Amino acid sequence: MLGARLRLALVALTLCALAAVIGATLAARSDGPNPNALELSADGWAGAIRPPGQPVPDFTLTDQDGKPVTSSSLKGKPVVYAFVYSTCEDTCPAQVQTIKGAVDDLDREDVQVVGISVDPVNDNPKRAESFLLKQGMTGRMTFLLGTREELAPVWEAFAVQPQQDDLEHSAHTILADANGMQRIGFPFDHMTQEALANDLGRL
Incomplete structure (x- = not known):
């Protein structure tokens, strides 16, 4: 017992x-430490702060519907600029889906999403429309097209490397405020849905 x-x-x-x-x-x-915790700068931004006083360049490009779009016509609301190409099968779709998720999280009507071609040789209106449809962004994102001569000054102003046969393009996402000033940049491998939503919400 x-x-x-x-x-x-x-x-x-x-x-x-x-x-x-x-x-x-x-x-x-x-x-x-939580590896998934959102890391913010002292100013509260998750992305990289762009150099002060850097405007969105002046441009006139054509969207997927053949309509001209100017940089000045985009002022008045925050803009998400994504540098993509229509035949991309990895980084571009992932980039756009992250943007889509962040905009959905914010549930705001005043955020514009603009894709700018980095492959003018292969991007055309039909392929741009197909890309938007596959990503569920028809009516929610504008895909801007142009010749290399028209796009080159835009790439340079945003510090973006276009797509080349032997070199992958800069899969950058850049946020501009309602005044047309570049504010925050995200390289593809540093952008998360939560980080993007945080910074969009502050613009």
Whole structure:
């Protein structure tokens, strides 16, 4: 009888010790750094702050419907500029889906999404329309097209490398404020839906 009670006492002590170890481990995890936590600058921005006083360049390009679009016509609302090409199968779709998610999270009607071609040789209105349809962005994103001569000054002003046979384009996303000033930039591998939504919400 005494032996049975001793065994029960030992089992109870073992269970209590195990519970204490598990509790301490969970507490340590909750107090430690969260790898998914949103990292913000001292000013509260998640993306890279663009040089001050840097405007969106003047341009006149053509959208997927063949209509001319100027940079001045986009002023008055924040703009998300994404540098993409219509036949891209990896970074561009992922980039646009992240933008889509961030805009959905904000649930704001005043954010414009503009894609600018980085592959003028292969991008055309039909392919641009197909790209928007596949990404669920028809009516929500404008895909701007042009010749290399028309697009080159835009790429340069945004510091973007276009698509080349031997070099992948700069998959950058740049946020401009309602006054047409470049404010925040996100390289593809540093942009998350939460980070983009944070910075869009501040513009």
